[in-house]
Amino acid sequence: MDDLAIETDRLSGQTVELCYHCHKCTAGCPVVEAMEYGPDRLLRMIVLGEREAILPSRDIWLCAGCFTCATRCPNDIDIAAVMDALRQVSVREGYPAGERDALLFHQLFLGVVQRLGRSHEAAMLGLFKVLSHTPLMNDVGAGVGLFLRGKVPVLPGRSGASKAVGAIFKESRSVDSQESDQP
Ligand code: SF4
Ligand code: SF4
Numbered sequence: 001m002d003d004l005a006i007e008t009d010r011l012s013g014q015t016v017e018l019c020y021h022c023h024k025c026t027a028g029c030p031v032v033e034a035m036e037y038g039p040d041r042l043l044r045m046i047v048l049g050e051r052e053a054i055l056p057s058r059d060i061w062l063c064a065g066c067f068t069c070a071t072r073c074p075n076d077i078d079i080a081a082v083m084d085a086l087r088q089v090s091v092r093e094g095y096p097a098g099e100r101d102a103l104l105f106h107q108l109f110l111g112v113v114q115r116l117g118r119s120h121e122a123a124m125l126g127l128f129k130v131l132s133h134t135p136l137m138n139d140v141g142a143g144v145g146l147f148l149r150g151k152v153p154v155l156p157g158r159s160g161a162s163k164a165v166g167a168i169f170k171e172s173r174s175v176d177s178q179e180s181d182q183p
Contacts, residue, residue, distance in 0.1 A: 002049030004089070011085035018075040019043045025069035025079055035059040039069050039079045046082075055090040059083075061102035101132040114169045117162025121152045 009015055019040070026032055026040040037045065037059050045054050054060070063083040070078040087106075090097070097103035108127050112120055125143065129136050146152045159165065 002047065004049050004051045004054070005046050007089055008046050008082055008085045011088055012078065012081040014077050014079075014082055014085075016043050016046050016077065016082060019047075019077055020075070022074060024072040024074065025077075028068045028072045030066060030068065031062050031064055034062055039063075039083075042086075043077070043079070043082070046086075054086060055093060056095045056098050058098035060086040060090060061097050061099035101128070104128065104132055110169075112156075113165060115162075116156055117159030117165040118157075120156040121146075122154060123156050 005016055009017075021040055021044065023040050026038040029035075029039055032038045036057055037053075039059075042054060042057075042059055060083050063080065065080040065083070067078070067080050070076070070080060073079070091103065105128060108124055108131070109119065112124055112127075116123075122143075126136075128134070143152070147154060
């Protein structure tokens with residue numbers, strides 16, 4: 001079995017080799033039109049070890065983690081977890097994210113959750129726009145509507161579970177450093 005398949009299975013807790021390419025995952029994926037390969041083909045490419053095509057691809061960054069594929073899969077393969085694993089390998093091996101600003105978005109999301117113990121859309125959006133050099137006012141109408149309906153709190157509040165969430169981040173960093181120390 002190829003190294004990438006072994007690593008993906010290990011990191012995701014899945015067995016990508018179980019896929020028999022019924023295409024049900026791809027047929028239900030809401031972002032497949034924007035992908036280069038789609039989830040079903042990507043699994044085949046993992047088994048074939050096509051890492052140079054997979055790791056810089058936009059597909060692994062476009063996956064929204066919606067779990068539609070996992071719920072449709074007759075073999076219970078959680079492709080969202082597989083996509084997570086591929087992103088980890090891609091970042092570790094120094095590939096640029098295949099979709100512009102996707103890595104920045106992930107980093108900001110995790111940074112806000114780590115700090116507050118929860119997501120805060122307004123803080124995320126402001127930081128993302130500034131750091132990605134996106135015009136601040138280009139979709140302000142939608143944002144104002146959400147504020148007015150009380151869907152998005154203006155000020156970030158810390159979750160009561162922020163300590164527990166911080167402990168998860170700490171544990172995760174510890175596992176990462178143990179793995180990177182391994183030969
Ligand atoms: S639904 Fe499952 S078995 Fe079918 S192609 Fe997708 S991953 Fe493979
Ligand atoms: S989890 Fe990702 S690959 Fe699966 S259906 Fe959702 S967007 Fe598509």
